[in-house]
Amino acid sequence: MPVIEVTSLHKRYGDLVAVDDVSFTVAEGEIFGVLGPNGAGKTTTVECVAGLRVPDGGGVSVLGLDPRRDAAQLRQRVGVQLQESQLPDQLRVAEALDLYASFYRDPADPAHLIDTLGLGDKRNTAYKKLSGGQKQRLSIALALVGNPRVAILDELTTGLDPQSRRDTWTLIEQVRDSGVTIVLVTHFMEEAERLCDRVAVIDRGRVVALDSPAGLVSTVAPEQRIRFRPSASMDDRLLTDLPEVTAVQRTGSQVVVTGTGDVLHAVTSVLARNQIVAADLRLEQSTLDDAFVELTGRRPAE
Amino acid sequence: MHAFGQILKIETRLFLRDFGSPLTTVVLPLALLVVFGLIPAGRQPEEQFGDLSFIQYFAPSLLVITLAMSAVNILPTVLATYRERGVLRRLATTPASPAALLAAQLVISLATILVSAVLLIVVGRLAFDVPLPRRPLGFTLALVLGTAALLALGLLVAAVARTAKSAQGLAVPLFMAVMFFGGVYVPRFLLPDFLVRIGDYTPPGVQALLDAWTGTSPHPLHLGIMAVVALAAGATASKLFRWE
Numbered sequence: 001m002p003v004i005e006v007t008s009l010h011k012r013y014g015d016l017v018a019v020d021d022v023s024f025t026v027a028e029g030e031i032f033g034v035l036g037p038n039g040a041g042k043t044t045t046v047e048c049v050a051g052l053r054v055p056d057g058g059g060v061s062v063l064g065l066d067p068r069r070d071a072a073q074l075r076q077r078v079g080v081q082l083q084e085s086q087l088p089d090q091l092r093v094a095e096a097l098d099l100y101a102s103f104y105r106d107p108a109d110p111a112h113l114i115d116t117l118g119l120g121d122k123r124n125t126a127y128k129k130l131s132g133g134q135k136q137r138l139s140i141a142l143a144l145v146g147n148p149r150v151a152i153l154d155e156l157t158t159g160l161d162p163q164s165r166r167d168t169w170t171l172i173e174q175v176r177d178s179g180v181t182i183v184l185v186t187h188f189m190e191e192a193e194r195l196c197d198r199v200a201v202i203d204r205g206r207v208v209a210l211d212s213p214a215g216l217v218s219t220v221a222p223e224q225r226i227r228f229r230p231s232a233s234m235d236d237r238l239l240t241d242l243p244e245v246t247a248v249q250r251t252g253s254q255v256v257v258t259g260t261g262d263v264l265h266a267v268t269s270v271l272a273r274n275q276i277v278a279a280d281l282r283l284e285q286s287t288l289d290d291a292f293v294e295l296t297g298r299r300p301a302e
Numbered sequence: 303m304h305a306f307g308q309i310l311k312i313e314t315r316l317f318l319r320d321f322g323s324p325l326t327t328v329v330l331p332l333a334l335l336v337v338f339g340l341i342p343a344g345r346q347p348e349e350q351f352g353d354l355s356f357i358q359y360f361a362p363s364l365l366v367i368t369l370a371m372s373a374v375n376i377l378p379t380v381l382a383t384y385r386e387r388g389v390l391r392r393l394a395t396t397p398a399s400p401a402a403l404l405a406a407q408l409v410i411s412l413a414t415i416l417v418s419a420v421l422l423i424v425v426g427r428l429a430f431d432v433p434l435p436r437r438p439l440g441f442t443l444a445l446v447l448g449t450a451a452l453l454a455l456g457l458l459v460a461a462v463a464r465t466a467k468s469a470q471g472l473a474v475p476l477f478m479a480v481m482f483f484g485g486v487y488v489p490r491f492l493l494p495d496f497l498v499r500i501g502d503y504t505p506p507g508v509q510a511l512l513d514a515w516t517g518t519s520p521h522p523l524h525l526g527i528m529a530v531v532a533l534a535a536g537a538t539a540s541k542l543f544r545w546e
């Protein structure tokens with residue numbers, strides 16, 4: 001049975017349709033990514049899953065519970081990191097974690113969590129005096145302090161420096177390895193590629209693609225690009241005749257071959273047979289970035 | 303209940319940590335009592351105060367400072383700030399309810415008012431011969447109803463205001479009106495009669511407090527108005543209050 005089941009979710013704010021029709025399921029122990037341009041309806045979707053917003057249509061079930069009807073049970077088992085949520089200025093890091101830990105039946109050890117998130121030397125610092133990234137890490141800690149079965153993390157690493165981002169990824173992998181199911185809203189394709197088992201791309205309130213990151217790339221943007229400088233002059237037809245090659249372009253002394261499948265092997269074999277050495281050979285594969293642009297017509301926001 | 307206790311503990315700590323709050327609600331009125339009490343003339347019975355001394359006459363107004371500060375200034379500002387910054391929403395994702403945070407704020411307000419009232423009464427009695435409230439029951443009733451009316455108004459401000467800024471924009475004039483009609487800025491014997499009469503019916507009802515303190519039973523109409531304000535403002539606030 002899936003841990004999260006969303007069927008034909010619909011949510012409006014007045015006349016504005018924020019979520020038109022969104023369906024997906026998340027299996028136990030999965031890290032499920034939600035991608036999409038600004039205003040696509042990601043936050044609204046996950047807030048409906050968390051029971052913070054009442055859907056106007058469709059159904060949501062989390063751990064077999066109805067987020068509204070079984071709110072009390074759900075809150076014990078679901079940890080949420082909201083995209084925009086602060087704490088009182090004068091509240092200190094350790095106080096916040098101890099307080100939130102006290103709400104749960106079986107909380108994590110706050111001191112341990114503080115150390116894991118690199119806030120050890122900030123435990124007595126007031127919220128107001130934390131840097132943006134430290135606030136974000138505290139927010140992640142608060143979402144995890146209840147030892148949740150499901151963690152919903154909206155913009156997990158926004159505002160973190162590259163090192164903290166990687167540390168957070170490692171933490172999230174550890175959390176998942178302990179059996180927690182994770183829903184992750186993110187604008188970072190690298191993050192989605194690294195962490196997510198599957199991703200849903202949402203655009204204008206609808207799911208436009210749902211697959212593993214690699215699956216998305218290979219179906220939506222399967223092209224690969226090979227660049228090299230041939231050691232001798234060569235006829236482009238050598239390459240265009242290959243079934244794997246879709247196009248050959250020249251820029252100066254450089255040849256750019258676009259193709260699909262095992263195009264690299266095909267190209268290097270044909271060059272070898274003709275005693276041509278490919279200097280400065282580079283293979284550019286499509287990334288989730290390309291797939292995202294292909295799907296939504298927009299660059300992923302930073 | 304456990305969560306409420308923890309929230310109350312933390313919110314109390316935050317209240318004390320931001321020491322402007324205890325300073326203006328408890329220390330300031332008490333300091334004014336001491337200052338006026340140390341002036342010998344302040345302790346002499348005067349005919350214009352109906353044979354009360356000035357500090358006896360002014361003590362209820364000192365209590366108004368606490369009430370106004372706590373109920374219509376600090377309470378709505380804190381609540382609106384918590385809402386605007388998503389503190390209430392974050393709490394809504396946990397097993398604790400944001401209502402527990404609101405309740406904790408109310409308890410802190412009530413406790414502040416109680417502490418300040420007790421301090422003013424006890425210090426006034428011990429140091430400056432201000433008699434204890436002569437009508438304890440009437441005084442308690444006047445204080446409870448006056449407090450309820452002001453807290454309800456404070457909650458109404460928190461409910462109507464969308465942002466912390468607009469909460470302050472509404473709270474400050476209300477606060478100043480309560481202080482003015484409570485005789486804090488200008489002692490009431492210096493005010494024209496019609497302003498004093500308006501003050502009788504302005505929460506928290508300084509005249510009812512003065513009457514009960516000095517031995518007249520508080521006027522039922524004065525008390526009734528406080529009850530009506532408390533109910534009307536409280537009901538409207540609970541209807542309009544938003545957690546996000």
Ligand SMILES: Nc1ncnc2c1ncn2[C@@H]1O[C@H](COP(=O)(O)OP(=O)(O)OP(=O)(O)O)[C@@H](O)[C@H]1O
Binds near residue numbers: 016018037040
């Ligand atoms: N409380 C609200 N009231 C009215 N409209 C809202 C509210 N919250 C969101 N919206 C609107 O709903 C749409 C979807 O918003 P949502 O926050 O779900 O987007 P998102 O995908 O999370 O965007 P982002 O990447 O910028 O966080 C947007 O057009 C937004 O303006």
Ligand SMILES: [Mg+2]
Binds near residue numbers: 042
């Ligand atoms: Mg969002």
